[in-house]
Amino acid sequence: MGSTDASPSAVAPPTAGDPGRAPAVEAMFTRIAPRYDLSNRVMSFGIDRAWRRIALRELGDRADGDVLDLCAGTMDFSVALAGRAKTIVALDFCQAMLDAGTSKVPAGTPLRTVCADARAMPLDDNSLDGAVAGFGIRNVPEPERAVAEAYRVLRPGGRLVVVDFFRPRSLLARAMDLSYNRVVLPLVGGLLTGEFSAYRYLAASMGAWSDREGFERMCTAAGFRIVRGRELFPPVASIVIAEK
Numbered sequence: 524m525g526s527t528d529a530s531p532s533a534v535a536p537p538t539a540g541d542p543g544r545a546p547a548v549e550a551m552f553t554r555i556a557p558r559y560d561l562s563n564r565v566m567s568f569g570i571d572r573a574w575r576r577i578a579l580r581e582l583g584d585r586a587d588g589d590v591l592d593l594c595a596g597t598m599d600f601s602v603a604l605a606g607r608a609k610t611i612v613a614l615d616f617c618q619a620m621l622d623a624g625t626s627k628v629p630a631g632t633p634l635r636t637v638c639a640d641a642r643a644m645p646l647d648d649n650s651l652d653g654a655v656a657g658f659g660i661r662n663v664p665e666p667e668r669a670v671a672e673a674y675r676v677l678r679p680g681g682r683l684v685v686v687d688f689f690r691p692r693s694l695l696a697r698a699m700d701l702s703y704n705r706v707v708l709p710l711v712g713g714l715l716t717g718e719f720s721a722y723r724y725l726a727a728s729m730g731a732w733s734d735r736e737g738f739e740r741m742c743t744a745a746g747f748r749i750v751r752g753r754e755l756f757p758p759v760a761s762i763v764i765a766e767k
């Protein structure tokens with residue numbers, strides 16, 4: 524954390540390519556961590572659960588192996604993987620988010636939490652079968668470094684599955700973005716957490732970073748083969764499946 528200028532309104536948009544904004548992003552998540560799950564459930568009407576199920580299905584039997592929950596936050600993906608994955612590594616650079624999620628993971632789950640930056644993961648090369656990243660990579664300054672790191676830590680044949688709010692392209696997705704993402708989300712998120720500026724930032728970050736096709740090119744540049752990418756329903760979020 525440690526930034527004197529860490530107010531959410533000071534956080535530059537994700538495409539600004541400013542590696543220095545990471546402490547402000549981390550500070551913002553520290554502030555919303557205690558109420559993150561509540562606001563998530565309310566704002567998505569619980570639909571994020573269905574999106575997560577689709578993401579795990581796309582991992583296939585890799586979900587039974589060693590799996591990385593990248594930008595894990597309060598670890599909803601780790602919870603969904605519990606009882607199935609051989610080992611789970613939940614990586615996030617915000618300890619408060621990881622702490623807020625720890626009690627949700629069933630006791631005895633082979634889980635390792637790692638507080639680290641996605642751009643420099645303290646994980647071995649070729650050590651994981653799958654990686655799943657929910658609504659996180661768009662917050663990473665230099666997201667291409669996070670993608671390259673995911674490629675490095677996956678075993679050949681391993682899959683990276685990303686669910687995120689990409690910059691919308693289709694007419695329907697743009698309409699949903701303008702109404703839901705830009706109006707409902709900052710308002711409801713702000714009311715539930717008291718952090719209006721944080722939710723304004725999160726909403727702005729969706730339009731400010733890559734569209735899905737651009738993100739797929741980022742994956743290809745890192746060495747991945749794109750298995751598929753598509754909008755989810757409702758078309759506010761999309762999924763990208765990339766294989767090493």
Ligand SMILES: C[S@@+](CC[C@H](N)C(=O)[O-])C[C@H]1O[C@@H](n2cnc3c(N)ncnc32)[C@H](O)[C@@H]1O
Binds near residue numbers: 552598600641657659
């Ligand atoms: C919107 S939350 C998503 C959390 C969770 N994956 C989910 O599906 O609900 C984004 C998370 O990304 C994390 N994050 C952002 N930038 C990061 C970075 N550079 N390295 C690691 N984690 C990062 C934040 O701390 C936050 O917990």
